[in-house]
Amino acid sequence: MEAALFWRKEFETLDRCELEKLQLDRFRERMQYVYDHSPFYKRKYDIAGVHPRDITTLADISTIPLTVKEELRESQAAKPPWGDFMCVPPEQAVRVFQTTGTTGIPVKVALNRTDWNVHYYEQFMHFMTGYGITSSDILFVPFNYGLYIAWWGLQAALEQAGVMIVPGGGQSTELRVRNIFDWGATVVCGTPTYLLYLGETARQMGLDLAGSSVRKIVAAGEPGANVPSTKKALSELWGAECFDDIGSSEITNFGFECMAHAGTHVIESMFYAECLDPDTLEPVAPGQVGELVLSNLCTETMPLLRWRTKDLVRFNVEPCACGRTFLRLDGGILGRSDDMFQYAGVNIFPSGVENLIREVPEFASEYQIIVPKMGSGRHLKIRVEPACAGMPAAHVDQAVERFIETFRYRITVTPDVEVVGCQQLPRFEHKAKRLFWEE
Numbered sequence: 428m429e430a431a432l433f434w435r436k437e438f439e440t441l442d443r444c445e446l447e448k449l450q451l452d453r454f455r456e457r458m459q460y461v462y463d464h465s466p467f468y469k470r471k472y473d474i475a476g477v478h479p480r481d482i483t484t485l486a487d488i489s490t491i492p493l494t495v496k497e498e499l500r501e502s503q504a505a506k507p508p509w510g511d512f513m514c515v516p517p518e519q520a521v522r523v524f525q526t527t528g529t530t531g532i533p534v535k536v537a538l539n540r541t542d543w544n545v546h547y548y549e550q551f552m553h554f555m556t557g558y559g560i561t562s563s564d565i566l567f568v569p570f571n572y573g574l575y576i577a578w579w580g581l582q583a584a585l586e587q588a589g590v591m592i593v594p595g596g597g598q599s600t601e602l603r604v605r606n607i608f609d610w611g612a613t614v615v616c617g618t619p620t621y622l623l624y625l626g627e628t629a630r631q632m633g634l635d636l637a638g639s640s641v642r643k644i645v646a647a648g649e650p651g652a653n654v655p656s657t658k659k660a661l662s663e664l665w666g667a668e669c670f671d672d673i674g675s676s677e678i679t680n681f682g683f684e685c686m687a688h689a690g691t692h693v694i695e696s697m698f699y700a701e702c703l704d705p706d707t708l709e710p711v712a713p714g715q716v717g718e719l720v721l722s723n724l725c726t727e728t729m730p731l732l733r734w735r736t737k738d739l740v741r742f743n744v745e746p747c748a749c750g751r752t753f754l755r756l757d758g759g760i761l762g763r764s765d766d767m768f769q770y771a772g773v774n775i776f777p778s779g780v781e782n783l784i785r786e787v788p789e790f791a792s793e794y795q796i797i798v799p800k801m802g803s804g805r806h807l808k809i810r811v812e813p814a815c816a817g818m819p820a821a822h823v824d825q826a827v828e829r830f831i832e833t834f835r836y837r838i839t840v841t842p843d844v845e846v847v848g849c850q851q852l853p854r855f856e857h858k859a860k861r862l863f864w865e866e
């Protein structure tokens with residue numbers, strides 16, 4: 428079956444002027460809606476002295492206060508369990524989730540029937556056509572379905588689109604590898620970390636995923652699919668085309684990589700995106716790194732306006748080779764603004780370190796970064812594993828030397844490298860924790 432090129436061509440190829448007009452109309456309408464239906468937003472905007480009628484241009488949006496995750500947490504703590512930011516009564520929700528709690532107490536999220544059946548579907552159909560998935564594909568989902576949103580949404584939307592889905596929950600990693608072969612899966616989704624782990628496990632089982640019928644892999648839940656060396660490692664391990672897929676429980680699913688593989692598109696008909704300097708909160712120009720701030724232009728249950736994602740991105744507003752005019756995030760998500768750390772006066776992104784590690788074939792894909800206590804005089808430490816057991820020590824030593832040299836050249840810092848035994852570092856299904864601060 429031939430893959431469709433667009434899902435909503437009438438929006439995806441709009442010239443930017445028209446697109447901005449559409450965004451302004453939708454933003455104003457959503458702002459009036461949250462002002463009328465969400466006590467949280469009414470209070471917030473009244474205190475700030477802003478009113479939906481004041482917004483007449485996209486530039487006016489910068490006068491509206493930002494929304495941060497801590498506010499949602501506080502709202503739910505003050506009025507458990509839902510807080511007062513929702514725009515519909517909780518009993519209208521048909522799906523509930525919670526955030527992963529990587530950075531604190533999880534936030535509860537609800538979706539009503541329209542959000543679930545219409546808006547979620549719409550978002551995933553943009554993704555599916557972007558990736559070139561068709562109703563002839565067989566999708567394997569190697570996860571337990573729980574309170575984490577991602578796989579439920581994908582399952583529901585792709586099911587509506589007629590894609591066969593093989594649920595891979597409640598299984599060991601080995602069994603999942605076997606099932607990918609047994610069921611003839613053509614598409615597998617997962618976090619970049621877990622997709623790498625599935626690949627490593629297959630190798631240990633003497634199986635080659637590149638020889639399976641998998642032709643596309645969709646990596647979500649963490650930055651990585653657009654870190655060049657990780658993308659290369661994933662594509663080679665699976666012998667498949669690798670796509671970056673971005674969303675979060677709170678703001679829903681906003682970004683997908685198209686078949687031109689030239690950045691990650693934002694669904695701009697459904698989201699208004701801004702890129703701000705995380706410190707000054709002033710807009711940064713396309714091509715500059717800043718924090719992604721998103722507004723929901725369609726959802727009903729808990730639309731968020733000017734939501735700080737804490738994701739660092741670089742906008743590209745040039746039309747893409749695929750024909751879409753939706754803006755692209757060059758390199759996908761570059762890191763988290765709260766993950767970026769300073770060492771020896773240098774701003775270091777974990778994704779930058781990851782890229783260097785995954786360029787070294789003698790190292791396995793797992794790693795840890797240990798940031799020393801200020802003033803301790805100790806070096807930044809990178810903990811790695813050899814790619815396979817029984818690798819000669821001299822071989823590993825040479826790889827470590829080469830790695831330190833490249834690290835010094837590209838990041839301008841000299842790290843210590845500790846090599847631990849094979850499979851000693853923890854593996855993760857969802858959010859990986861690889862950055863540690865020394866006490």
Ligand SMILES: [Zn+2]
Pocket residue numbers: 685686687688689692747748749750751
């Ligand atoms: Zn494109």
